[in-house]
Amino acid sequence: MKLSEIPKGFKTLLPEKAKKREYLINRIKEIVELWGYEPVVPPTIEFLDTFKLVDEKLEDVSFKLVDRFTGRLLAVRPDFTPQIARIVASSFKDDEPPFRFYYSGKVFRDSDEDREIFQFGFELIGVDEREADAEVVAVVVNVLRELGLKSFQIDIGHTEFLNSAVGELSIENRKEVVEILSHKDFSGLEIFCDQNGIEGERREKLRSLLELYGKEEVFERAEELFKSERVKRTINELKEVYGILKSYGFEKNVIFDLSERRGMEYHTGITFEVFHPLHGFSLGGGGRYNTLIEKFGRKLPATGIAVNVDALQELLERKNSLNVKKKKDFYIVDLRKELQTAYRIASELRNRGYSVSRDIVKRNYETSVKVAFKKGFKYVIVLNKEKEPKNLLFLSEEKFVPLPESTEEILDSIEKLIMVENM
Structure with a gap:
């Protein structure tokens, strides 16, 4: 057995x-x-x-x-x-x-x-x-x-x-x-x-x-x-x-x-x-x-x-009559493991009604991005890259936009980008 x-x-x-x-x-x-x-x-x-x-x-x-x-x-x-x-x-x-x-x-x-x-x-x-x-x-x-x-x-x-x-x-x-x-x-x-x-x-x-x-x-x-x-x-x-x-x-x-x-x-x-x-x-x-x-x-x-x-x-x-919407909005990848910044962004996004998961596996961020989209997440946030731009918002595996430095600016940029995406 x-x-x-x-x-x-x-x-x-x-x-x-x-x-x-x-x-x-x-x-x-x-x-x-x-x-x-x-x-x-x-x-x-x-x-x-x-x-x-x-x-x-x-x-x-x-x-x-x-x-x-x-x-x-x-x-x-x-x-x-x-x-x-x-x-x-x-x-x-x-x-x-x-x-x-x-x-x-x-x-x-x-x-x-x-x-x-x-x-x-x-x-x-x-x-x-x-x-x-x-x-x-x-x-x-x-x-x-x-x-x-x-x-x-x-x-x-x-x-x-x-x-x-x-x-x-x-x-x-x-x-x-x-x-x-x-x-x-x-x-x-x-x-x-x-x-x-x-x-x-x-x-x-x-x-x-x-x-x-x-x-x-x-x-x-x-x-x-x-x-x-x-x-x-x-x-x-x-x-x-x-x-x-x-x-x-x-x-x-x-x-x-x-x-x-x-x-x-x-x-x-x-x-x-x-x-x-x-x-x-x-x-x-x-x-x-x-x-x-x-x-x-x-x-x-x-x-x-x-x-x-x-x-x-x-x-x-x-009958395909049980269509449940998956609530997988954001996946956050923090390359420096600066827990405070990632936690604040995740917490604020959750307060705004989004679902957020953290990537806590040690690997390169490209792999984490692929894994996140494969699991069905809509967006991937990458924080603290070594090279500029340090912060990115991935809209798909190939498409991304840069994000600003501060937590408040990151959140404002994400909201604006999502609004444009949904128009």
């Missing part, structure tokens, strides 16, 4: 990508804060019980270690939502809802694929009305549009619809058939029907479930096929969300998918998942979880979503 290797499923962001990541996160923060969401920063490591309490499966994917103070098992965060639930139930137990929180950071899952995923998520807690679900979708649409994406779609479903529809057909192996339907496995569905003696109208209705995907017309088709009160309730909830999104003008990016059970085990109602045709996998997902926070001691409904920032950044870079 090479010492430069890192474990499978983890990644390093070099300066260019790291700069884009910082810009992307800050941009999303700006947008969600306009909707009234506030930041929380959960710990990276919690007791494993916090995650197991919510979903036993989270233990299987958690990186675990032993707390030397208590002897209890710890887990490196595999999911943010249980942490948000714990925080609301404990730190805000005497506060009145609603709560609007956002967070960003990495989740760690010991899986075969990505084991480190950067997420940005937000949760609306304490509101059971459908307007809360619609708001979460609306915020996501707002974020993606502001980032320059147009062709994305948000698939909206309901965790109860498939169970209710399959239950209406009196099928015994309900969990198995829901799994088959969720994967849109037509051949698997045919085999299931053959093995379980399902024929006629029941078989046709199961096949029809795979087609309940599209715009608002799927509601009418679903109501024609299934008549139970539970089915009616789920469809009415989806209709209500769609009506609110339509009033926002966000219906263009919404698709309804009643043929799949999305979300985590703790999701209990309407769910969302974000897709884009240029990215083969989900950009994020979430939904309603009305029973989760109660496990930590406070009964509150909630809904939320987490966006996969790694996937989103990859998509934006592919």
